[in-house]
Amino acid sequence: QVQLVESGETVVQPGGSLRLSCRASGFIFSRYGMHWVRQTPGKGLEWIALISFDISDKYYADSVKGRFTISRDNSMNTLYLEMSGLRPEDTAIYYCARALTPRSYMDVWGKGTTVTVSS
Amino acid sequence: EVLMRQSPATLSVSPGEKVTLSCRASQSISSALAWYQQKPGQAPRLLMYGASARAAGISERFSGSGSGTEFTLTITSLQSDDLAIYYCQQYNSWPRTFGQGTKVEIK
Numbered sequence: 001q002v003q004l005v006e007s008g009e010t011v012v013q014p015g016g017s018l019r020l021s022c023r024a025s026g027f028i029f030s031r032y033g034m035h036w037v038r039q040t041p042g043k044g045l046e047w048i049a050l051i052s053f054d055i056s057d058k059y060y061a062d063s064v065k066g067r068f069t070i071s072r073d074n075s076m077n078t079l080y081l082e083m084s085g086l087r088p089e090d091t092a093i094y095y096c097a098r099a100l101t102p103r104s105y106m107d108v109w110g111k112g113t114t115v116t117v118s119s
Numbered sequence: 120e121v122l123m124r125q126s127p128a129t130l131s132v133s134p135g136e137k138v139t140l141s142c143r144a145s146q147s148i149s150s151a152l153a154w155y156q157q158k159p160g161q162a163p164r165l166l167m168y169g170a171s172a173r174a175a176g177i178s179e180r181f182s183g184s185g186s187g188t189e190f191t192l193t194i195t196s197l198q199s200d201d202l203a204i205y206y207c208q209q210y211n212s213w214p215r216t217f218g219q220g221t222k223v224e225i226k
Binding site for chain 1: 153161162163165169174206208210213214215216217218219220
């Protein structure tokens with residue numbers, strides 16, 4: 001069945017770096033755009049980034065622009081989020097989600113992975 | 120940035136009742152609106168897209184309406200399994216933005 005599985009929970013120090021992964025299965029990964037969305041108790045759901053199916057388009061939220069990089073490896077059916085300059089406010093559950101095109105909705109979500117930024 | 124505002128923040132409803140949730144965009148988003156359901160401890164799940172189209176496998180008890188800046192999600196005959204937070208999200212412009220959610224509680 002269609003499935004998205006994010007990488008495991010992580011604790012990282014402020015200023016540190018981390019790479020999240022999202023492994024896709026059950027569909028043709030290379031035909032879909034992919035999002036990262038995060039959720040915190042205080043700010044609810046926050047969209048972070050999107051990458052188009054062919055990597056030609058990338059979009060970022062202002063809150064992460066210049067610090068986070070979205071990428072994908074279609075041969076490995078895997079989406080990535082490179083995170084640097086991490087701040088305590090980046091502590092959240094991170095979800096990957098599928099979208100048929102960059103202009104469409106998120107139709108399948110992973111279960112999420114928790115990132116904690118703390119010393 | 121398009122701001123999405125949902126009301127009310129919390130609804131307490133008896134099983135069998137009809138529920139109406141509202142979502143308002145700060146500027147017109149045409150029909151580029153999705154609704155998601157998030158049950159406790161789970162990831163969000165797509166309910167509606169294009170403001171009024173049900174996603175695959177979603178019960179006919181869920182319906183959506185609206186365009187421009189005003190949108191509604193209606194749940195007819197509420198069931199205990201509908202306990203969740205419901206979020207609206209616009210996909211008309213960047214950045215994509217979500218409402219703060221409406222929590223539906225079962226009386």
